[in-house]
Amino acid sequence: MSDFNLEANYKRIPYLLNIKGGYFFYDNNRIDLKGLMGNFGKTSLSEIEGSLDLHNNSSFRLVTGKSKIHLGEIQSWLSTFKTMREFITRFRKLNGTIDFSSIEVSGPILERSKWSFKTKGEGNLTEPDGPKISIDINKSVDELNINNLKIEDNQSKVAIKAINKINDWDFSFIGNLSNKSLNKVLKEVKFINGWIKGNFRAQIMFEKPYRSNFLGSLNGENIDVPSNSKHQIEIEKFSIEAKNNKINLNSLSLVWGKNQFSVKGNATPIENRIKLDLDANSDGLDLSDLEEAFVKNKSSKETNGPNKSFSPIYEGVIRLNSKYLKYDRYKWNPFNANITLKNGDVNVVISKAGICGISTPGEISITPKKVKLDVNPNSNNQDLDATITCLWDKGKRVTGSYDIDGEIGALGKGESLIRSLKGNVNFFAKNGRIYHEKFLLKMLELIQILQLKLPDLMNKGLYYNSIKANGYFIDGKFMLDNARLDSPSVVITGNGNIDLISKKINLKLQVSPLKTVDSLFKKIPLVKKIRGGNLLSIPVRVKGNLSDPEVKTF
Helix, strand or coil: CEEEEEEEEECCEEEEEEEEEEEEEECCCEEEEEEEEEEECCEEEEEEEEEEECCCCCEEEEEECCEEEEHHHHHHHHCCCHHHHHHHCCECCCCCEEEEEEEEEEEECCCHHHCEEEEEEEEECCCCCCCEEEEEEEECCCCEEEEEEEEECCCCEEEEEEEECCCEEEEEEEEEEEHHHHHCCECCCCCEEEEEEEEEEEEEECCCHHHCEEEEEEEEEEEEECCCCCCCEEEEEEEEEEECCEEEEEEEEEEECCEEEEEEEEEEEECCEEEEEEEEEECCEEHHHHHHHHHHHHHHHHHHCCCCCCCCEEEEEEEEEECCEEECCEEEEEEEEEEEEECCEEEEEEEEEEECCEECCEEEEECCCCEEEEECCEEEEEEHHHHHHHHHCCCCCECCEEEEEEEEEEEECCHHHHHCCEEEEEEEEEEEEECCCHHHHHHHHHHHHHCCCCCCCCCCCEEEEEEEEEEEEECCEEEEEEEEEECCCEEEEEEEEEECCCCEEEEEEEEEECHHHHHHHCCCHHHHHHHCCCCCCEEEEEEEECCCCEEEEC
16 A cells, blocks of 8 residues: 555544555554654654564564654653553643654564664653753664753753673763753652763773773762662762773762761772772671672572673772671671782781770681681670670670780681681680579579588679680680689689581580688698698589580589
């Protein structure tokens, strides 16, 4: 059929639809169009041609020449389609017009996500004061290329290019873009809440990052960045400059969750990696958020399969100074470290870190296969009750002041890391009281049969002059060697072990009650010789679950 004039009413468009032209062909397998013209309302299309293959997944191709699109009419029409409604409702009411030099759309007619399109045009998005726009865009199933996008009004004037090829990505930004301009078009601007301005270009080579090129400068304020964690990243302010293939981050201030970060330094592509040299400061860092983001990102990659993205290997140094580092309920306060990245490995040299009154400088090396740990815990004249409350959330158990020092090392991953623990820890506490300790209560109950005067552990606690314990790690156990509690009421000595994997305890103790009486007999040479320096000593074994062990004499 040719040279026809068709007028029709289409319930999705509140205007009379007029089509004339050209050439129309139909059989059982295919529909072809050529040389058609069409219009409805203020919208007109010319040089329409296309095809619909009814046997090839109902694939279609539609091409137009010069066309005038009234955005308000198209917006109303597209909003009647369920698959387009969510996308269209993001925009405010558009009433501008765009003149297109060409439009091309193709793909399976029932699978919009697989459509490809190419278009060039310019016009106004809204009247009378909306931003002017010029576009040259093409989209395939896997790629969206912005060959040219210009936006201009009294707040913004910008030209943007983002071309995504097989092995490289070319991005440029020239001018300034304000949130105020975007707010005239979009109901909610999720990305830019402030502004971006500069003259910047990045040519990124996916397979050979060292051949990437960066040039120019870019500044901005109040930018929201999508994040895999539950917290959004809000860039308060940034300033970057690039020259001779080197990116200088003059300043970056951002908020992630409740924490503030500031970063400066530089990044340089070399060979197949990006070399970093950064200084980062924070008012706090939660490792749980980092872990969550990493797991979500890894899960997303495994679910969606490999995709082309700029994910080079990073190497270099990040000097981190944070007021605290939090993981679960534990908090190191402060946390200062040099983080070195190389060949996929991470090395953390901790210069200053304290947890619950214990200083923990040291070094942690992380590789895909194992973790190496070397930490030197130490403290001097710290509050024992405050440390126990902080570490185990159990206050008023043991009071006094304490010193601790040690050297702890490990190499492995998971349970093997705990089994590989080595080193020693020395502990000394003085002038305090012990309350509510289960195994001590059970121990004192055992020796009640002697009808000796014992301390009221529940109410007054057991006063002690000193507690001394030295130990070392072997095969996942902490071996206690020559431990001693000295008290006016009782002396307890012994040794044994704590299994850190099964959380079991096995101690052999000697309990000597009534030290005050004992000391009297020590002054009598004959008795001292017979008793070996002690009037009475009761052997006690503490064995079982660490939280509630069994205590009995042997």
